[in-house]
Amino acid sequence: MRASKPCIAVAIATLCPALMFAGTISGKVTYTGTPVKQKPISMAKEPSCDKQHPTPITTETVVTGANNTLENVVVYISAGGDDANAPAQAVTFTQKGCQYVPHVIALHTGQELHVVNGDQTSHNIHPMPKANPEWNKSQPPGSPAIVQKFDNPEFISVKCQIHPWMHGWFAVLKTNHVSITGDGGGFSLPNLPPGKYTVTAWHEDYGTQTQDVTITGNETKSIDFSFKAKAY
Amino acid sequence: MNNLKRVQFFSAIGSFVLAAGFTAAHAQDAPDVGPHPPEPAKHMESHVGGLTGHSQDAKMDYRRYCAGCHGDLGDGNGENAQWLDPKPRDFTMATFKCRSTLTGTLPTDEDLFNTIGRGLTNSNMPIWNTFTKQQRADLVAYIKTFSPRWEKEKNGEPIKVPAEPPVTIDSIAHGKALFTKLECWKCHGPQGKGDGPSAATLTDSKDQPIRPYNFAAGADDSRFKCGSTNQDIYKIFMTGVDGTPMPSFADTIQPNDAWDLVHFLRTLQVHRHGKENDVLKAAGGKIPAYVEKTSQAPATPSVNGAAGGGK
Numbered sequence: 031m032r033a034s035k036p037c038i039a040v041a042i043a044t045l046c047p048a049l050m051f052a053g054t055i056s057g058k059v060t061y062t063g064t065p066v067k068q069k070p071i072s073m074a075k076e077p078s079c080d081k082q083h084p085t086p087i088t089t090e091t092v093v094t095g096a097n098n099t100l101e102n103v104v105v106y107i108s109a110g111g112d113d114a115n116a117p118a119q120a121v122t123f124t125q126k127g128c129q130y131v132p133h134v135i136a137l138h139t140g141q142e143l144h145v146v147n148g149d150q151t152s153h154n155i156h157p158m159p160k161a162n163p164e165w166n167k168s169q170p171p172g173s174p175a176i177v178q179k180f181d182n183p184e185f186i187s188v189k190c191q192i193h194p195w196m197h198g199w200f201a202v203l204k205t206n207h208v209s210i211t212g213d214g215g216g217f218s219l220p221n222l223p224p225g226k227y228t229v230t231a232w233h234e235d236y237g238t239q240t241q242d243v244t245i246t247g248n249e250t251k252s253i254d255f256s257f258k259a260k261a262y
Numbered sequence: 263m264n265n266l267k268r269v270q271f272f273s274a275i276g277s278f279v280l281a282a283g284f285t286a287a288h289a290q291d292a293p294d295v296g297p298h299p300p301e302p303a304k305h306m307e308s309h310v311g312g313l314t315g316h317s318q319d320a321k322m323d324y325r326r327y328c329a330g331c332h333g334d335l336g337d338g339n340g341e342n343a344q345w346l347d348p349k350p351r352d353f354t355m356a357t358f359k360c361r362s363t364l365t366g367t368l369p370t371d372e373d374l375f376n377t378i379g380r381g382l383t384n385s386n387m388p389i390w391n392t393f394t395k396q397q398r399a400d401l402v403a404y405i406k407t408f409s410p411r412w413e414k415e416k417n418g419e420p421i422k423v424p425a426e427p428p429v430t431i432d433s434i435a436h437g438k439a440l441f442t443k444l445e446c447w448k449c450h451g452p453q454g455k456g457d458g459p460s461a462a463t464l465t466d467s468k469d470q471p472i473r474p475y476n477f478a479a480g481a482d483d484s485r486f487k488c489g490s491t492n493q494d495i496y497k498i499f500m501t502g503v504d505g506t507p508m509p510s511f512a513d514t515i516q517p518n519d520a521w522d523l524v525h526f527l528r529t530l531q532v533h534r535h536g537k538e539n540d541v542l543k544a545a546g547g548k549i550p551a552y553v554e555k556t557s558q559a560p561a562t563p564s565v566n567g568a569a570g571g572g573k
Contacts (some may be wrong), residue, residue, distance in 0.1 A: 075459045152445040154509035158467045163411065164357045165366030166502050168509040170444055176513065178366075189505030192448045192464035 044060070053245030055229055056218040057252050059103045059211050061236070063259035065092045071195045078150040079128035079193070087196065090133045091235050092259070099215025100233065100257060104133045104185075104201045106208035107219060108240065114206050116141035120177070124188070125153050125169075130198035134234070137200055139183055145169065145176040157188040157200060185232060195240035197220040199234055231255040303446045305353065306412060308402035311422035315371070315399030317407050323397055323406050336408030346386050349470055353557040357467070357505040360387035360488035363418025370417045376489070383485045388458040421500050423493050424517045429525050429537050431545040432552075438527025439552035440519055444511065449474040454530030467505045474507075495524050503517035 068088035073080035093101040105235035120142035124131045128149060137143055145170045146157050156166040161182040169176055180202045182187065190196035201208070219229070222245050233237045236257040243251050308315035325334075331350040333340040338352035351358070361369035378398050381389035390398065406412040427432045427433065441447060449464065451457040454477035461467030466472045475486075483490030488498055500520060516521065526540035529549070541547065 035338075152443075154506065154507070156467075156509065160355070163366045163415075164355070164467060164504055166504060166507070166509040167365060168444060168514055169513045170514050173514055191464055191509075192445050192460055194460055 043244045051169075052220065052248060053222040054218060054220045054250040054252060055222060055227065055243050055245070055253060056216070057254045057256045059100045059105065059215045059217065059231055059233075059257070060092065061100045061137055061257045061259045062098070064260055064261065065085065065259040067095055068092065073128055073193075073195075076128055076151055076193060084126035087129065090129075091125065091134070091195070091197075092200060092233075094215050095215055097182075099211070099213075100236075101211050101213060101215065102132075102199075103211040103217070103233070103255070103257075104134060104136055104203075104208060104218065104232045105211065105217040105255070106136070106201075106203050106230055106232075107205045107227050108224050108230040109223070111205045111207050111222070113204060114138075116179075117206060118145045122146055123188075123200075124148050124239070125196070126156075128153075128190075128193045128196060130188070130196060132198075132210070134199045134201060134210055136210060137152060137202050138206055139202055139204055140179055143178050143180070143200070145178070147171060147173055153190045153196070154192055157186045159186045162186070162202070185234075187196065201205060201232065229253065232255075233257055235260060269371035276520045279542070287371070289563045304407055306406040308374050308375070308399050308401045308406065310399045310402065313399040314396055315396070315401070315403035317400065317403040318490070320397070321406035323401060327390070336405065342386075347443040347470065348385050348466070349468065350386075352468070353405050353408035356411040359503045359505060361418065361501050361504065362420040362497055364421065364512055365504055367418025368411060368415055370420055371399075371402050373498070374405060375399060378402070380489065382487050384487070389526060395570055405457070421497065421512065422517075423496050424521075426492055426496075426524075427518065427521055429541045430543055431550065433522040433525045434538065434542060435526075435550050436519070437522035437524070438549050440515070443527055444514070444523075449507065450477065454478055455525070464507045466507070472506055477527060478532055480531075481533040483531075483534070492524050492528070495527060496520055499523065505551075 068091065071087050071089060090102065095101060099150065111127075116138035118221055121137050122144045123135050124146045126148040128151070133144075149152055150171050152168060152170040154166060154168050155176060158164060159180065159182075161184045162180045165178070167176055180200065183202050183204050186200040186202060188198045206220045207208050207222065209219055209257055211217050224245050224247055226242065226244050228240050228241045228242055236259070239255050239257065241253050241255070243253060245251060265363050277292050299311055304317075306317040329340055330342040331342045331346060332338055332353060333343065333350070335338075336353035338350040340350060341371060343350050354476075356368060358377070358512065359367045359382075360380075361373050363373070375398050378390050378393070378401060381387050393401070432469065447458050448460045449456075449458045451461065454475075456474045456476035459475065464472050479485070486494060486498075488494055488503070498508070500510065500512045500515070502508055502512075511520070525538050526549075528536055531539075
């Protein structure tokens with residue numbers, strides 16, 4: 031009986047090593063200090079969007095949660111991971127209520143991006159890349175999705191100039207191991223084979239931080255990131 | 263002992279000074295990499311009509327006429343750049359305003375050739391009609407050495423501009439409806455004066471403030487950046503003006519609708535003498551409200567009818 035268990039384990043490990051040794055890196059992103067106050071947005075000039083926001087919204091440069099947690103942080107494996115291909119499914123970026131939903135999306139290089147207009151007004155989608163060709167397209171209400179892709183990794187600022195308060199980000203990465211913090215600031219990077227990894231956390235205003243993590247087997251390593259809030 | 267140390271010290275300083283002097287003297291013999299542009303690592307060609315431009319032949323012209331603003335490295339940071347508004351084009355991004363090609367694609371060689379010859383109104387880029395065509399073609403090839411995109415990508419395909427239909431008061435009225443529906447007025451203003459609600463917030467892709475085009479100013483077409491024919495205006499909103507807030511409408515406007523919009527935009531040039539303003543004058547000077555043609559026959563609602571889009 032005693033001897034049989036390791037045998038089975040070895041057999042399974044040989045057959046499906048990915049399942050056996052799938053490590054996870056998870057944790058939380060927080061900030062210290064006092065973040066700058068977000069500016070209120072007036073959509074009075076765009077009534078069809080204005081009425082979708084009974085409580086006025088603000089800019090989303092820094093979005094925080096309870097206990098100093100930080101949202102919209104892109105946490106990803108920047109070194110040590112497999113250079114897997116782009117997933118077949120597209121990532122959707124929606125314009126709703128004259129806001130970008132979500133504020134930040136992550137894409138693999140070459141992965142399809144679908145930009146959808148869910149509003150009763152025209153938008154122009156204008157990503158401003160440095161390492162990819164720049165484009166700028168109009169999208170009236172009811173138009174089909176704009177389908178695009180980016181071949182080079184970078185963080186791309188995207189704007190609508192018809193509604194100048196609209197601002198979002200495309201995080202174009204060379205990895206599929208990525209997690210964007212939401213309410214609570216948590217992230218999780220599962221399915222990591224044993225190895226040495228560099229984990230990078232990127233925030234649009236606070237910059238980047240990295241940590242090295244080694245995964246030895248079927249384990250969950252916990253790391254946290256803490257950004258210093260900018261006062262201006 | 264002390265003297266010996268002092269001698270050693272001064273001889274060390276002496277040899278250092280000598281060495282530095284030698285290095286400086288030697289540097290004068292070395293290839294000049296100072297204020298002049300480095301030799302492009304690659305040679306590029308351009309093809310304009312029957313002409314072939316060669317980048318190596320444009321080196322002196324670029325240095326003499328272009329580098330002052332566009333910079334030795336083509337990054338738009340020439341010594342005059344700090345005084346200029348709008349800023350000189352940064353060729354390292356290969357993003358160009360005046361194209362006949364779709365947004366996000368490279369312009370044709372001819373697009374760049376025409377821009378050099380036309381100059382860019384409302385900027386410090388003059389009309390370089392003093393160059394021969396061969397010089398211009400060579401400069402186009404030279405500009406292509408600044409971005410690796412010119413080696414990786416092909417020139418974009420020029421968009422097709424169908425023959426212009428006749429100007430009618432209906433086409434002007436429909437153009438006006440599109441101007442409203444497509445939110446052109448949000449930047450360009452309801453009368454095309456460049457004073458729409460979003461106008462004051464606009465910046466280009468390098469965060470420099472930029473004004474939307476004011477159609478109503480001036481009496482002629484000379485202020486259009488990318489050419490002044492009706493075909494040029496058609497191209498502007500189909501290709502977009504890359505690097506600026508002006509988007510492409512190629513995916514959203516049908517060719518006939520686009521021509522209607524051109525006809526309406528011409529009427530915004532209130533001081534211009536042209537066929538569009540003549541038609542408008544003949545119709546009493548007022549643009550009638552546009553009535554969607556599909557909505558006039560609602561006898562049997564059908565899916566096909568609803569998708570007609572007006573024309």
